[in-house]
Amino acid sequence: MLTILYFAWVREAVGKAQEEIAPPPSVTTVAELVGWLATQGEGYAEAFADPGRLRAALDQEFVSLDVPLGSAREVALFPPVTGG
Amino acid sequence: MIRVSVQEAPLDIAAEHRALAQSGVGGIASFTGxxxxxxxxxxxxxxxxxGMTGRMLTRLAEQAAERWSLAAATIxxxxxxMAVGDGIVFVGTASAHRADALEACAYLIDRLKTDAPFWKREWQGGESRWVEARACDDSAAERWDTK
Structure with missing residues (x-):
């Protein structure tokens, strides 16, 4: 079971800030998770259609989308950060 | 001494400055966005x-303190x-040497823009849009990689 967090317009498109998900075994990387989430409904399709617009963190560390999910328990998906 | 705060309350720049001055060093550099x-x-x-924001800001302050001679750093x-004209972010560094304080301050604000998970949304009356990340922020952060 993975805790997935969404921020900014990703959160708005999905319609929730957080959910618990058990992706299929074929999903082993962040990019594969994004691809799978895109098939989970209309809002998901909108949020995850273009992985180039997304960034990710595994257990609160920034990662590129090609990394394996490994034993991560918390995955966050969001647009590029704009603080400061 | 490192102080990191992520807060809804307005910035109290005078209080942050006074706290940095208590480190008793030669100078303070600061940036307010x-x-x-x-x-x-x-x-x-x-x-x-x-959760992640506080950890990332603390890590940046620790990295700055390793790289430059700092008596204190505040983010x-x-x-x-927030309203137009309000402070969004305050970065302050205290050091015996101005070059260390100034460079560490520039490092912290440049890196904060790419390394801390914040997202800005602008409202114009009743309409809003998410602010897009800018390539110049990436290059400003990257310049500290090669030094």
């Missing part, structure tokens, strides 16, 4: 990844709604 009123923006809203970042 303000809400810009460009393009009819009326309100800015800041969203964060709670305060606001979240929630």
């Amino acid at each position: 303000l809400v810009r009123g460009d393009d009819g923006v009326t309100t800015l809203e800041l969203e964060q990844y709670p 305060v970042h606001r979240v929630g709604p």
Whole structure:
């Protein structure tokens, strides 16, 4: 079971800030998770259609989308950060 | 001494400055980011990844303290709604040497823009849009990689 967090317009498109998900075994990387989430409904399709617009963190560390999910328990998906 | 705060409350720059001065060193450098009123923006809203923001800001301050001779470093970042002219972020560094204070301050604000999970949304009256990341922020952060 993975805790997935969404921020900014990703959160708005999905319609929730957080959910618990058990992706299929074929999903082993962040990019594969994004691809799978895109098939989970209309809002998901909108949020995850273009992985180039997304960034990710595994257990609160920034990662590129090609990394394996490994034993991560918390995955966050969001647009590029704009603080400061 | 490192102080990091992610807060809804307005920045109290005088208080942050006084606290940095208590380190008793030769100088303080600081940067304050303000809400810009460009393009009819009326309100800015800041969203964060709670938990991760504080850790990332603390890590940046620790990295700055390893790289430069600092007596103290402070990062305060606001979240929630803000009005035009309000402070969004305060970065302050105290050191016996001005070059260390100035460079560490520039490092912290440059890296904060790419390394801390905050997202800005601009309101123009009743309409809002998420602010897009800018390539110049990436290059400003990267210049510290090669030094």
